[in-house]
Amino acid sequence: MMMQAVLGNPNHPEYGVATIPFPIPHDQYAHCMELLEALEIGDAVKADCKVEEVDSFYTVLKRTEMLTVNVEELNYLAKRLDSFDTGEAAQFQAMAHKLELFELKDPINLTFCCQQATVITVFSDLAAIGRDHYMNLHGGSASVDELNKLDGEETARRLIENGGGTITPYGVVYDNGMRLEQIYDGRFFPCYYYEPNAITVAVTSKAEPEDTEHITWMFLPMVQEEIDRTPLRGGIADPADVRLRLEDSHLPNEVNVLLDMEYETLSDLNELAEATDGLSKADMEKLGAVVTLAEPKSAAQIKNLAESLDLFGFAPSASTPEEYGKYMIQKSGRFDYDENLDAFYDYEKYGMECMNAEGGMFTDRGYVAYKGYYSMEEVMNGSQSSRMEMGGMM
Template identity: 60%
Template structure:
C-alpha cells in the first residue's frame, strides 16, 4: 500500500507518497522525503495521513490522523506477512472492537489469530476445522483432525456463541484478549525481510526482562551488493530503523612479542 503523508502544521510544504512497508534499502530515502516536510520523527506522531491507496479498508480509520512513521511501517510489515485468513481475522476483530489507535492495531496483529470468521456458511466442515485450529494455537495432529467432525464443531460454535456481524463476515472472538506485547514505545522484534541475524542491545543497568531494547539486523540481501553482513546492516532504535555502516581495517595490526 501507499500512504500519502503531509505536515499538518505546514500544508504548504506539500505531500509525499511513502510505499509501505518500507524496504530497508529505501528507508534512508523515505526518511529524507519526510524530513523535507519537517516530519518523520522517531518518537513523535507528526505524519498526517492524507490518504491510503491499495490499503486494507480497516486502515481507513487512520486517514486524517497523525501517526508515527515507524509505528505505521511496523503495522504494514506485520500485515504484509499475513495470509488471507489472518487478514480476515484482523479486519473483522478490528471492526468488532472498533479499534482506531495505532498501539491497539499493532497489538491486534499478535492476537487476532484466535478469532474465527465465517464468511461462507455453505461449507461448515471447513468452518469447523478452521475454528478448531484457531482455538488450539493453530496446531493439531493428523489424528485429531481425522477424528474431528468439522460440521458438528461449526454448528456448536454458531448455536452456543454470539457472533458479531461485520463487513468481513460473522466473527467469534473465542475469548480473545488483546495482546499487550507492544507498550506504545518499544516495537517488538519482527523479521520482515531476510536477515542473517538479529541482536538485541540493552544497557547493563536495565533489568533482565526490560523492553528497552535496540534491535540490530544484518541484512542477507546486502551480499548481492558485495557488502559483508558483518559490516553492514541497520538498527531499529525504539522502532526506528537506522541505516548504519562501518568498515573493518584492510589489514589487522601485527602482534609482536
Template identity: 55%
Template sequence: MRIVAILKNNEHPEYGEVSIPLPIKTTEYGRSMDLLSSLGIGDALRKDCQVAEFTRAYPTLRCLEGCKVNIDELDYLAKRLDGFDAVEITQFQAMADKLKLTDMKDLINLTFSCQQATVIADFSDLESVGRAQYMNTHGGCASAEELDNLDGEETAILLIEDNEGTITRYGVVYDNGMQLSQLYDGKNLPCYHHENDCISVGLTSRLEPRDTKNITWVYLPTSNCQIERAMKRAGITDPGDLSLRMGDSLFPVEIDVALDFQCEDIYALNELAKAVDKLSNDDRMKLGVVVGTARPENANQICRLAENLDLFEFAPGAHTPAEYGKFMIQQSGYFNYDPALDEFYDYERYGRQHMDSGTGMFTDRGYIAYIGTESLEELMGENQEQMQGVMDMQ
C-alpha cells in the same frame, strides 16, 4: 501486499504530499526519510505524518486516513501484515472491525493475537470451518492424527451454537476468548524479521538493567540512517551510552562465538553484515572455517577476512592428504580433470606436496589454507605481537 500511503504535514499543507510504499525496503529507507524530511515530518518518535489517504491498502487501514501517525510504527504494521497469509489478513481485519480499533498501538498488537480468532465467511463447508476452529484454538497447529479423528462439522456447529459471533464486513468472527496482545508498549517495537537480514541487534542504554524490556531492534545490514533513527528511538543521544545485545543471527556460528557484544561497535557490525550478505552459502561456510582458525577479535577483523576470502583455499570435507589432493584435482578448477584417467592420479602424493608448499590445517569441516603474502595480523588490520590459536603454519 505493499501498501501505498500519501502523507503530508498537517501544519504546513502548502509543503505538498509524498507517496510512500510500505513496507519500506532497506534500499529505499534513506530516500523515503529524505522525502518526509523535505515536508518537515518523519520524526523517529513523534506522530507527525498525517495520512491523507491510502491509494493501496487493506480496507481496515482506512480508519487511519486523516490521522497522524509515526512513520516507523506504520512501517512496522505494514511489515507485519506483509508476512500474513490470506486467512490471517481476514482474521486481522475482522477482529479490528469487531473491536473498533483505530489506535496504531492496538493495531500492531492485534497482529500478534488475531490468529486465535475464527472467521466464517462461508457456512456451506462446516467441515473446513471446524478444522480451522480446532487449529485456531490449539496454537495454529495439529497433528495429522488429531485432524483425522476430528469431527469438523460437529466442531463448527458447537462453535456457532455455543458462542456469540460478531458480523463484520469480512464474515462472522468468533474471538475464542482472544485477549489483545500487549507485546508492543508504544515505544519498543517487538523484534520481527521482514527482509533477509543477517542478524538482529538490540539497542539499549547502559543504564538499563540486563533484563530490561526496553530494547530497540535493528536488522543488519541496513543503512546508517536506520541505525541512527533506532538509537534516537531508544532514547540514546550519546553513542558511549549504547549497549548492544545479540538477537537472531544467520552468521556462521564461528562468527557468533567470536563477537563480543559488550565491546562491539554497531557500525562495524553493520559493515560486517554487509560483507557477509554478499557471500554465497558456500562462502559463508568457508568464512566460518577461516574465522574459527584465524581467531579474529572483533567485527572489523572478521570483516577484513570476509572481504579477502580469495586468499584462502578451502577443501570442504577433506580430512586426509588424499581427500585434499582429490578435491584440488577434481573440484578446485586449477586442473582439467579427466575421469577416464582417475586411476592414474596420485591424490595423496599431490595433497601432501601441496600441503608442504603452503600453510594450512585440517578442521572438522575440511582443509583450509592461507595463501596470502602478508601475515594474518596485517590482513586483519591489526598490529598485535601475537595471536593465540592462529593456524599452525609450521
C-alpha cells in the same frame, strides 16, 4: 508493497504531502525519510505524520485516515500484515473492525493475537468452518488424528447456533475470548523477523540493567539512516550509551564466538553483515575455515577477510594430507584428472608437498591456506586495499 500512504504535516498542510510505500524498501528508506524531513515530519518516536490517504488491500486501515501517526509504527504494522495469509488477513480486519481500533499501537498488538478469532465468510462448507474453528481454538494447529475424529459440521453448527458472532464487512467474526494483550508497549517493537538477515542485535541502554526488557532490535544489514534512527526509539541518543548483545546470526559459529559485543560498534557489525549477506553456503563454510586460520580480533577484520575469500584456498571436508591431495587433483580444476589412472596418483605425497609450500592448516571444515601476495595481517586490516589503490593511481 503492502500499502501506500499519503502523509502530511498536521500543523502545516501548506507544505504538501509525501507518498510513502509500506513496508519501506531498504533501498528507498533514506529517500523516504528525506521526503518526510522536507515536510518537517517523520520523527523516529513522535506521532507527527497526518495520514491523508491509505491505499491497501487491508481496507480496514482506511480508518487511520486523518489521524496523526508515527511513521516507524506504520512501517512495523505493514511488515506484520505483509506476512499474513488470506485467513489471517480476514481475522485481522474483522477483529480490528469489531474492536474499533484506531491508534496504531492497538492494530500492532492485534497482529499477535487475531489468529485466535474465527471468521466465517462463506457458510456453504460447514465442515471446513468447523475444522478452522477447532484449529483457532488450539493455537492454529491440530494433528491429523484429531481432525479425522472431529465432526466439523457439528462443530460449526454449535458455533453458529450459540450466537456471539459479529457481522463485519469482512465476515462474521467470533472472538473466542481473545484478549488484546499489550505485546507492543508503544515504544519497543517486539522482535520480528520480517525477512532473512545476517545479524540480529539487541540494543539496550547502559543506563538500564543488563536483563532489561526495554530492547531495541536491529536486523543487520541496515542502511545508515536506519542505524541512526532505530536506537532513538529506545531513548538512546548517544552512541556511548549503547549496549549490544548478539541475538542471532547466520554467520559461521567461528565468527560468532569471536565477536566481543562489549567493544564492537553498530557500524562495524553492519559492514560485516553487508559483506556476508550475499555469501553462498559454500562461501560461509570457507569463511569459517578462513577465520580459524587468520584469527581476526574484530568485526572489521572479519569483514575484510569476507571480502578477500578469493585469496584463500579451501578444500572442504579434507582432514588429512591424502584427502587434500585428492581434492587438489580431482576437484580443484588445476589438473586434467583421469580416473583410469587413479591407482597411480600419490595423493598423500602431493598433499604434503602442497601443505609444506602453503603453510595451511586443517580445520573442522576442511583444509585452508592463504595464497595472497600481501600478509594476512594486511588483508585483515584492509591495508592491502589501500596499497593496491595507490599503486593503480601511480
